[in-house]
Amino acid sequence: MNKITEFNNIARPSQPALPAFIAGRVNRYYRERVQDTWGGGHIMRGRTPGSDALHLSSNDYLSIAQHPAILGAMQDSIRAEGNGLLMSSVFLHGECPHIQLEDRIAHFMHAESGILCQSGYVANTGLLQCIASADTPVYADMMAHMSLWDGIRSAGAPAIRFSHNDAQHLERQIVRHGPGIVVVDSVYSTNGSVSPLTEIATICAAHDCVLVVDESHSLGTHGPNGAGLVVELGLLDRVHFRTASLAKAFAGRAGFVTCNSEFRDYFKCESSPSIFSSTLLPHEIRAILATVSVIEREGWRRTRLHANAAYLRKSLTDLGFNLNASQTQIIALEAGTEQRTIILRDALESRGIFGSVFCAPATAKNRALVRLSVNASLNHSHLEKIVKVCSDIRQEVELDKWHSTRRAARQDIHLNPVEQYTRDELAA
CATH class of the missing domain: 3.40.640.10 (Type I PLP-dependent aspartate aminotransferase-like (Major domain))
Structure with a gap:
């Protein structure tokens, strides 16, 4: 027993029942997203990071939150x-x-x-x-x-x-x-x-x-x-x-x-x-x-941030990931469906890499992704770990079957990235 347990055992006052027009929306969310799409889990809630985890979910790009x-x-x-x-x-x-x-x-x-x-x-x-x-x-x-x-x-x-x-x-x-x-x-x-x-x-x-x-x-x-x-x-x-x-x-x-x-x-x-x-x-x-x-x-923070981001963009592109024309510290691994994105999230997190899941309404339908936010505090060993993990999971996450991967192949043959992105977005 501890203070949290004691608090959770306190009797809570009941809330009035929601009318049907609200309850229907809430129930639809749990039925269509939580149960049917996420298999009873939650796309935003994976593993708890360990002490050695690499956090690539923060927008603290310059690593100054503890300055x-x-x-x-x-x-x-x-x-x-x-x-x-x-x-x-x-x-x-x-x-x-x-x-x-x-x-x-x-x-x-x-x-x-x-x-x-x-x-x-x-x-x-x-x-x-x-x-x-x-x-x-x-x-x-x-x-x-x-x-x-x-x-x-x-x-x-x-x-x-x-x-x-x-x-x-x-x-x-x-x-x-x-x-x-x-x-x-x-x-x-x-x-x-x-x-x-x-x-x-x-x-x-x-x-x-x-x-x-x-x-x-x-x-x-x-x-x-x-x-x-x-x-x-x-x-x-x-x-x-x-x-x-x-x-x-x-x-x-x-x-x-x-x-x-x-x-x-x-x-x-x-x-x-x-x-x-x-x-x-x-x-x-x-x-x-x-x-x-x-x-x-402290301009060195920007210099290091851009160097880290450039290294990861090139390395992940060389591994076959379609980064959708990223030119910055934001790198998106677009798995596509929410089910595939959960598989990607779990593959990364099981190896100590924690990014941010983006899905509808933050993205178009079936263009869900895990966003890696690069920061200035990443050192060479951190970067190498990210690249190795992304290399190791390619078969596990079926990278070759992602729509973004197939788009990249079509871009090489037919369209530039902006034209291809536009066509696919309009189709979605």
């Missing part, structure tokens, strides 16, 4: 300020730490101004709520972050998808439906592919469209001092808004939107997700402030 300068800033803030004043950021003004951090991150991203949000989800949904309407078509890459799609829905705007990374398809859609807002990710979180930002920015300028770029998976990891791909590509004068989750390379809990000074106050008074959520806690603000300096100062 002493960041932890020290948090500790000092907690001792001095506690949890601070709990309120919406709409009430904040003057020389307060929240606004000072906004100015610091804006400077880091080479932006005129910016808005600190509670999460990347709030940044995306809040921004689109403020700039889109029922009269504004919003053009979204079919693999754009779900928070962007939810932002379109919350704005009541017509959502018009275009094929992944297909700038020509985007332009045809704009010609057909008229000027509006274009939303893309700089680096796509599912497969690590990179958006053709320069081409898309040129199209947006030619057709008088607003361009929104989600830099969640490139801020901190790409660009000068980690300022992101938009800065690296010299597109500051053609990208109207950049958003980012600071729960990736920044290893924190917040979101950010770049904008001009006039828009900052407008957003804070018009964005419902921002207005009706409490601001960040003081220790979170101090930690992010310290994180910006760490990311700027």
